[in-house]
Amino acid sequence: MNNGAASPTTRYAAHLMTVAVIAFAAICGAAQFWRTDLDPIAVPLSIYLTGPGGAYVRMTYYLMGIALIFFAVSSYRATAVPLRSGLALVLFAVPGLLLPIVAATELFKDTPYEGQAALIHGLAAQSTFLTLSFGMLLLSSRWRRDPRLRASRYLGVSLAWLATAILWLQTFMRTLPHGLMQKLLIVLILLWLAWAARQLLRAARPRYAGV
16 A cells, blocks of 8 residues: 555656756856856855846746745655654745745845845745755655655755754854855755655656555
């Protein structure tokens, strides 16, 4: 009996996440080179949301937000019933809702609403990183015990813990270059999401039907 829910929806969510990860990495990575007016070591990624090419960077935020919502639901359904976590679902759905807000608030620069937008942006961005890091840790620990999703389990757990360590390191060590540390954190999150998408694709293969 299949106690997970590997389905065409699972494959769709996995493919969507893969596309989102590639698009995010490619466009945001390229922005580090086309924005010659910015110091990539010093400035965070949010600075690239406006200015030359900002529309493309915002597009990747919107795409990743959608992908995270589909991933949240599909990862929950693909997990074996005894190991499912409603909290993990929420921890991935919340950043899916917040990422478009993070991107959109940057559009209020040089307007009367800049102060309020900056406050919302900061809260949304920090909440996104926190919920993703805890979601990665929680889902990785659940998938370690799921026969259908435990392949390369140590890679997933290691990436989740490393990303969490970088998050708290940059929080408590303010002297570290903010832009570099944030982008390193984002790279680790993207690697984890790519790993998780591959796990979902494995779970959705026909040979798992009847497990």
